[in-house]
Amino acid sequence: MAASPITSAVFGATGLVGAHIVSSLLALDAFGTVHTITRRAPKQSSDVVLAKKLDAIVEQDTQQWVPKLNELSTSAESKTAPSTVFSALGTTRLAAGGIANQWKIDHDLNVDIARAAKAAGVKTFVFVSSTGTRSLVSRSLPYSKMKNGVEDTIKELGFEQAIIVQPGLILGDREVEHQGAGLFKALAKGISSISQGWHDSLAQEAEVIARAATHAAILASQGKAPSNYWIVGPEAIVKLGRDDGKF
Structure with missing residues (x-):
């Protein structure tokens, strides 16, 4: 008997990686209804069938996002309650x-x-974090403290399956580029011309990161995750999101 499609919820769905996660979820038969909770509507799929899988909840007040998630999880229709959450x-x-x-x-x-x-009883929680935040040099920086604090909380909560995706430099076209992004992209491109391996360890495309996150969630649903608290670093991102992207 085929497994029931996974119902999911995505936060950050209008961001660079989050938008690709939504696209990936909609395109995969392994996933059913995809809920998004955002301040503005995510881009709709041009495929009518895929678009029907998307339940886009628009809420300007971020303080209402957790109540919205609670509403989904206590829905009278149990099939709409997300078992997997991506952030x-x-x-x-x-x-x-x-x-x-x-x-x-x-x-x-x-x-x-x-x-x-x-x-709410969510089984799998997938968090897109960042690599290198626990090194002696970077762990005291505010950005690292933010990411590490979320990771530590997820670990302490003891989800049936937690997946921490830790990309390096995220490549892709943002609506608003980060400061210095052009310089880093040029550096990554230069490195790729010397060694693809070096490039892959330094930077990953947003679409590849998203595919890795969704692939990891599928493996977790099949009981194939290597551990209950699974850290997916740059090498695993490339393997799951690009090299082994078809499943």
């Missing part, structure tokens, strides 16, 4: 208007979402 939620200090506001989104809101997901 690719994040912003920049500049866009947020300072480190304190960035912390509220990158750390506090992600932590609240993870806690709500656990309380």
Whole structure:
């Protein structure tokens, strides 16, 4: 008997990686209804059949996102309750208007979402974090503290399956580029001309990261994850999202 499609919810669905996660989920038969909770509507699929899988909830007030997730999880129609939650939620200090506001989104809101997901009985939680945040050099930086704090909370919550995706430099076309992004992209392109292996360890395309996240979630649903707290670093991202992308 074929397994029932996985119902999922995605946070950060209008961001670079999050938008690709949504596209990947909609295209995969392994996933059924895909809920998104965002401040603005995500891009709709041009495929009518795929678009029907998307339940786009638009809520300007981020403080209402956790209640919206709770509503999905307590729906009278149990088939709509997400068993897997993806969070690719994040912003920049500049866009947020300072480190304190960035912390509220990158750390506090992600932590609240993870806690709500656990309380709602979500089996698998997938968090798009960042690599290198625990090194001696970077672990004291505010950005690293945000990511590490969310990761630690997810681990403490004890999900049936937690997946921490840790990309390096994320490549792709953003609506608003991060400061210095052009320089880093040029550097990554130059490295790729010397060694694809070096390039893959330094930077990954957003679409590849998203495919890795969804592939890992499928493996988890099949009981094939290597551990209950699975860290998917750059090498595994490339393997799951590009080299082994068909499944």
